[in-house]
Amino acid sequence: MNQKVQCELCPKTCIISSxxxxxxxxxxxxxxxxxxxxxxxxxxxNIDPIEKKPLFHFLPGTQILSLATVGCNLHCLNCQNWEISxxxxxxxxxxxxxxxxxxxxxxxxxxxxxxxxxxxxxxYYEYAYxxxxxxxxxxxxxxxxxxxxxxxxxxxxLLEVTDAARVDLKGMSDDFYRKFCSGTVRPVQQCLIDxxxxxxxxxxxxxIIPTLNDSESDIRxxxxxxxxxxxxxxxxxxxxxxxxxKMQHLPPTPLETLDSARQIAMxxxxxxxxxxxxxxxxxxxxxxxxxxxxxxxxxxxxxxxxNLKDGCCPDCGKKIYGVWK
Amino acid sequence: xxxxxxxxxxxxxxxxxxxxxxxxxxxxxxxxxxxAKPLSKYxxxxxxxxxxTSQTKWSG
Numbered sequence: 069m070n071q072k073v074q075c076e077l078c079p080k081t082c083i084i085s086s087x088x089x090x091x092x093x094x095x096x097x098x099x100x101x102x103x104x105x106x107x108x109x110x111x112x113x114n115i116d117p118i119e120k121k122p123l124f125h126f127l128p129g130t131q132i133l134s135l136a137t138v139g140c141n142l143h144c145l146n147c148q149n150w151e152i153s154x155x156x157x158x159x160x161x162x163x164x165x166x167x168x169x170x171x172x173x174x175x176x177x178x179x180x181x182x183x184x185x186x187x188x189x190x191x192y193y194e195y196a197y198x199x200x201x202x203x204x205x206x207x208x209x210x211x212x213x214x215x216x217x218x219x220x221x222x223x224x225x226l227l228e229v230t231d232a233a234r235v236d237l238k239g240m241s242d243d244f245y246r247k248f249c250s251g252t253v254r255p256v257q258q259c260l261i262d263x264x265x266x267x268x269x270x271x272x273x274x275x276i277i278p279t280l281n282d283s284e285s286d287i288r289x290x291x292x293x294x295x296x297x298x299x300x301x302x303x304x305x306x307x308x309x310x311x312x313x314k315m316q317h318l319p320p321t322p323l324e325t326l327d328s329a330r331q332i333a334m335x336x337x338x339x340x341x342x343x344x345x346x347x348x349x350x351x352x353x354x355x356x357x358x359x360x361x362x363x364x365x366x367x368x369x370x371x372x373x374x375n376l377k378d379g380c381c382p383d384c385g386k387k388i389y390g391v392w393k
Numbered sequence: 394x395x396x397x398x399x400x401x402x403x404x405x406x407x408x409x410x411x412x413x414x415x416x417x418x419x420x421x422x423x424x425x426x427x428x429a430k431p432l433s434k435y436x437x438x439x440x441x442x443x444x445x446t447s448q449t450k451w452s453g
Contacts, residue, residue: 071423072421073426074424075429098432100424101426104429114448115445121453133445148451148453157436161439162438162439162440163441164439186449193428193429194429
């Protein structure tokens with residue numbers, strides 16, 4: 069039988085011939101049935117500081133069990149993890165860890181949460197969903213580290229078992245997404261709006277790539293969109309680009325560009341703007357948007373000082389967006 | 394040819410066309426899936442879990 073299947077998980081809606089895989093490489097048509105070949109087979113599983121995701125307003129200072137399978141539904145030319153995200157499963161190495169095994173590991177290592185990260189959990193959707201559901205039942209929190217390139221129905225279904233989502237907003241135009249990521253921006257924006265509407269804790273990251281998305285208007289447009297559609301409270305992380313994968317010809321992002329982006333985003337009304345992938349004195353800390361008091365001091369992935377009192381500024385009492393315990 | 398046999402032939406021909414069309418459409422039109430079913434056997438190599446407390450090189 070040569071029955072084609074159509075995968076409706078992500079906006080690519082791949083039509084897959086028998087024996088072939090979709091664009092993500094891990095969802096395969098086997099005898100007319102869509103199969104995921106990575107369910108229960110993470111290629112990487114590690115305990116990380118939660119600040120590495122980066123998530124700065126979600127259980128700061130805790131460790132998080134982090135896992136990934138190979139595969140990704142986007143193909144960013146600058147991908148830092150391309151060796152696993154763009155790998156074929158048949159060329160990769162993985163361990164057998166079914167969902168209940170992941171939960172057991174989180175418990176064993178006293179990790180209060182599980183991150184679906186490194187590649188994109190949309191590519192291993194069923195594994196992430198089933199593990200999240202079990203994790204919830206065991207009292208664990210679930211974190212998606214994703215590009216948010218998913219169709220609304222499955223995305224909302226996944227959000228039902230998700231506590232926090234760190235979503236990449238890589239640029240503000242379809243042109244940028246098409247050229248550098250093989251996607252489009254609108255589904256990502258809709259995923260962000262849906263996540264906030266469903267009460268999931270959201271933090272946004274934007275990788276600033278010299279000459280491609282580092283202009284003042286790029287930064288203002290991105291910041292305005294976040295403020296207008298998600299709210300001033302949503303933390304935004306500007307991340308430093310390093311030459312990687314198929315984008316070796318561009319230089320790393322200068323620190324001044326990142327600091328300037330942070331200033332612009334704050335001028336546009338965002339309360340919590342950070343600079344990452346590089347050491348930055350002020351860009352790593354959380355300040356009260358009301359009285360400007362230093363609330364959380366960080367150095368790299370380490371929380372040096374947390375002055376919050378029950379999620380509020382100890383001086384002016386302003387409630388700070390986040391999940392603090 | 395009587396009217397009855399003519400109508401019978403038309404009916405038979407239409408049914409044949411409909412069934413063939415449906416079979417052809419079923420082959421050409423993809424079956425839609427939202428959720429993929431797990432495959433029990435990994436297509437790549439398997440390894441035992443390494444020390445999960447060591448720092449990974451992967452970003453995120």
